[in-house]
Amino acid sequence: MSLRRINALLLRYLLLYRQSWTRIMEIFFWPVMDLLVWGFLTAYLLKIGSNNVPALITFLIGSMIFWDLLYRAQQSVTISFLEDVWARNLLNIFVAPVTIGEFLTATFALGVIKVSVNGLVLALLAWALYAFNIFQLGFTLIPFVLSLMLMGWAMGMVTVALIMRWGHAAEALAWGIPFLVQPLSAVFYPVSVLPGWLQPISWTMPCTYVFEGMRQVLATGIVPWHMFWWSLGLNVIYLIAAAVFFRYMFAVVRKKGLLAKLGME
């Protein structure tokens, strides 16, 4: 693993933003729009519900912010790969002495940057517009966000592996896969709302523990550390499984000559 090569790849992705205001705006546009919708919905529910809706409903804003961080982490891996596919630059990267690990690490690093910037902007907007202070989660914010990033990276690796294998036809997965996970991972509602048979499936998702944990902190002020440890443990399993799947798919792609095809189409 060479730090120099990782830096060079990261630079390639960051330079895209230096020279394009539309790209910079694109990072913030959807999250801000989501925040506005969920923020105003929360404000409306608080207004019409008066005593019937608990103040805890503001967790919807926190859920939206956390969901966006997970989504950005996944996107940093998949969109970086797709940027090279769209630019027909993929072969230039993969015929250079770049290892798969270096390539993925660069996209993970990009994820850390995107998640940090995005999270900060959303947190400030939520505080300014809706008086929702995500920092009331205190230090738990860091492990929770870390856990979401790890799951985002695992999903990103699986998505890229599928795109490598099935080519342009599978590109929509880059945006679709997170939304496959969303209904099951109790982002905007507790796991108890799900049908009984779906609940065990929901508890296999690392992010479920983060969203449930966040709601508990906001409701009781007590940090459910066991939720974080469960989330972390599952993330380790997810990351190992995703890496094994990626390596397997990469070998298949090399055997079938699909990487070359994807890089030249």
Added chain:
Amino acid sequence: MVIEVHDLVKKFNGTTAVDRLSFTAGRGEILGLLGPNGAGKTTAIQMLLGIIEPTGGSIRVFGQDIGTHRQAILQRLNFSSAYVSLPQNLRVMDNLRVFAGIYGVANWREKAMELLQLFEIDKLATRKTGQLSSGESTRLHLCKALLNDPELLLLDEPTASLDPDIADKVRKLLRRIQRERGITVLYTSHNMREIEEICDRVIFLHHGRKMAEGPPKEVIAKFNQQTLEQVFIRIVRDGELEETKEGSHR
């Protein structure tokens, strides 16, 4: 030997793309890989680069096996193709900076400027890559391909999208650089005149099989033709004729 390919085979779903191909390339040699579309040239190059796994046979580059020493080998070679691009929304200099970082080029700025000057596109250093003409873009790709002072250069139809004037300039420049630096070049092209001009030796491929090998003049003489283009046409048509006969016998 810089390249040693022995009994190389590649099959895709039962179709043989490269069929028991063997060849070598020595230091400082320009070897042309010729053949019609689907002959197996690009597949062979991609196996040399380690992005396609062979079904059989062996590939050794710089005396090392590509399967086990891919990273070390790729550090010492480079690649350019008319079908591959550099990110269009990055500036010329930024693209070279990124690849200089990947290859670990010391004093990347000086090196990049030196190459841009050599290919007479130094005035475009701050321009976005997407704003370059085909000729300028090809020259930029060659700058990228020479950034790491490669000992082996794999060029897949590098002049495919160029007008005859620019193609001629690029060929002369490539030949000059190759002579000065003693680089081994594996070159594919459909332009037979170009191949005659630039290559020391050629290999004709048809349906993945090697049909002829040798210096262009010897190959032309062996087939009793006047030009490589005539040899090309004869090999392709005879090959098809042979296959038709084989088909009718079956």
